[in-house]
Amino acid sequence: MTAYQPDDLIRTDIRAYLAQHEQKSLLRFITCGSVDDGKSTLIGRLLYDSKQIFEDQLTALEADSKRVGTQGQAIDFALLVDGLAAEREQGITIDVAYRFFATEKRKFIVADTPGHEQYTRNMVTGASTADLAVILVDARKGVLTQTRRHSFLAHLLGVRNIVLAINKMDLVHYDRAVFDRIRLAYRAFASEIGVTDFKAIPVSGLNGDNIAAPTQNMAWYEGPTLIEHLETVPVDADREARGPFRLPVQWVNRPNLDFRGFAGTIAAGAVRPGDAVRIVPSGRTTTVDRIVTFDGDLNEARAGQSVTVTLAEEVDCSRGDVIAAAGDPPETADQFEATIVWMADEPMLPGRAYVLQLGTQTASATLRTPKYQVNVNTLEQTAARTLELNAIGVATLALDRPIVFEPYEKSRELGGFILIDKGTNATVAAGMIRFALRRAANVHRQHLDVTRERRAGLKNQRPAVLWFTGLSGAGKSTIANLVETKLARMNRHTFLLDGDNVRHGLNRDLGFTDADRVENIRRVGEVARLMTDAGLIVLTAFISPFRAERDLVRQLMAPGEFVEVHVDTTLAAAEARDVKGLYAKARGGQLANFTGIDSPYEAPEAPDLHVDTATESAEDAAERIVRWLLEREEA
Structure with a gap:
């Protein structure tokens, strides 16, 4: 011994x-x-x-x-x-x-x-x-x-x-x-x-x-x-444990064909083998078979514990889903009113798409213009068009898909989220869901018998959006107009959305701040998408200075329908043309937020078509674009 x-x-x-x-x-x-x-x-x-x-x-x-x-x-x-x-x-x-x-x-x-x-x-x-x-x-x-x-x-x-x-x-x-x-x-x-x-x-x-x-x-x-x-001090640490069971799925554990478990940290409630559960958002119901941990199976697990749960039946469940008490599941929605704490040096841009991360769920999210901003010193609710660094406001949040949630006051885990900038991958805001908007549950897509494919077939063409972007004075409108003229001669059904024309009607309420520019492009993108649903070839001539908004429009379209055309010219060349006298006004301090002078232009990194106006005439560029479009239709 x-x-x-x-x-x-x-x-x-x-x-x-x-x-x-x-x-x-x-x-x-x-x-x-x-x-x-x-x-x-x-x-x-x-x-x-x-x-x-x-x-x-x-x-x-x-x-x-x-x-x-x-x-x-x-x-x-x-x-x-x-x-x-x-x-x-x-x-x-x-x-x-x-x-x-x-x-x-x-x-x-x-x-x-x-x-x-x-x-x-x-x-x-x-x-x-x-x-x-x-x-x-x-x-x-x-x-x-x-x-x-x-x-x-x-x-x-x-x-x-x-x-x-x-x-x-x-x-x-x-x-x-x-x-x-x-x-x-x-x-x-x-x-x-x-x-x-x-x-x-x-x-x-x-x-x-x-x-x-x-x-x-x-x-x-x-x-x-x-x-x-x-x-x-009573911390009410058992508050989550007393609530209905919630397990956000972080990882599907499948080491072999004989085992399939769903791993995560229990956000609320308690669970035991045999308990009836519902998979949210799918709504499928089943029962818990085992509660697996490194130290062996448990007879019960409670809020705060990290476990792997196996289910009695094979159901569709993946990361981002929530396994919940069958009789008291959380809600799902895609539009919310939320309190936003802005944490980035760059101000919030209403209409810009950010990545929302809530627990194990991610979605593309767009913020609307804040309903109000809170002055935390006076508690006054003041009007605001955006949120600056450290500002706190209430705004509407629209997502590209429904997520599982609970109001923040009920659950931090299912009510608190962060927003991430898609370009820089930096966290720009923290948010707390107040409630889902009623219209999020009441508004549904209506089935239409006449499909977008049939509309395009009647026109004998393939829908597309030719998105002309570039500095003011680069020649976007000129080239887009020539392209549409040539397509019309070929009996193609088209529509040209020009930046100046749209601001006389649909977007007459918008100015030229960064936030208004983002909203301008968001609206035009939605209109262009509807027009492609009608089977049209849509041409747009907008400065559209930010990559994030051009990418947002691309995501709205069916794969391959968005064609980014960069009409490229130097600032000096664009300023020398200055047909509308805008550069002169901007240089003279009479025109604020002018792209290229006191507002940035983010050139496309990999446009579908590139036009260099220093080496190619507008006529030649239009002819090349039409030829490219026809070859695309035949492919």
Whole structure:
């Protein structure tokens, strides 16, 4: 029999430690507030007082504190969290810093979020998964603009547990009157945004007063310390578990022909073998056969657990579908009213198509002009044509297909989404579904006996959209007009949509801002699609400066029907022609948002046809385009 080795003791201790912490509940919380309210110092103190700092870390921290020159204190606790060099140099928090710590009663993940308004998007990221928000207020300054902004955002993102940590009480001589005045001022504001309950705690992050232990400096305060409150606050962690079962499918697990499971993290409710479930959106029903995990099958799984579920019958189910309680499934829709937090430097462009990602689902989404923008400082709803960086507004969202959802106030997992720019792949917005639009469920496509193929057959031609794009003065309208004339002589049925002509009627309400240009092209694209349904060859002559909108129109058409024709010329050549005098007005400051001068033009990267007006006449170009079109019909 082998002796019991020290390594075995260590492994046993580690397993016991992990088992002990595994049974503890987890609280995710954020700290937020205005700049220099002491958020990072507070978190550093929480880590220090909960004994989460190893000896070597403490030694390094003491050395760093001396190097950066702290004011009479041995340890600068903020350095535990402000990990970015830029933050240490500026003395502010830029990124979202996540830290884990634990006490005897609970585990915690804390997110230190930025205080600057320009980093509001980072604060939104931290709050999106939080159960509680610690709103810090500098006792010397009271409730500030960022206090209101972060409180509004936290409440908007579903954080219902609020702690008002009135910090730096040592700098106001631990005056109870200061604490009471700030608490009452915050209560007045909180009631306006729907925060009906919060816990106010006077603290000093620097000195540790009321962080982990009570302090005689504020003997007048009889409430819990910050850590005591965090350990005992009812987080309603079982709210999701009490709801109806929801399992967004992340992956179909098919290692062999004998096993087919559906893997994902349970978003809500509980499930057991034998439970009746419905696959959404298909609506197929079946029952759960097994709940499979790495450690073996389970008799029950609840919200928050990652599992693989096998079903009693072979049903069509794939990534993006939701396995739900058969008697209480979630809704599906393709149009919503949503709250949008814009997170990109470039403003939102109504009408532009973005990628929507909601859980494991993706769809192409288009935003309409915002219904209103929220001024988080005054809570006023103001008119807006777009949303700028860090702006919050309410807008209508239209998708290219129905998705499975629940309102955000009911489910973060099925109600919260992000928008991604198709060109840059950058996240541009976070959103929360408020409700589906009624017309999303009531409007259905009507079957028509006369098909688009039959209409095209009657005209003896193949529908197409010849999309002429280029700078103003490049010759788009001239060449498009020549092409249509030649096609008409061949008895082809055509229609020319010209940019100037359309703005006299259909788009007379639009200007020339980026947002209006996007909407201009979206409308023209929809009209062109209807005309191809009629069997026509459609010619369009528009600057259409953005690739994203030209790609959107291409996606509206049947494969092969969209023909992008880049009428290419230099800016100098286009400006030299200036038949309409537009360049002269733009140069003179009389015409704003003019493409090529103070508004960008994104040239096609791979057009179907390229016309260089420096080397080819309009007549020759038109003849070549017609010949290409006829050869395409014969192919």
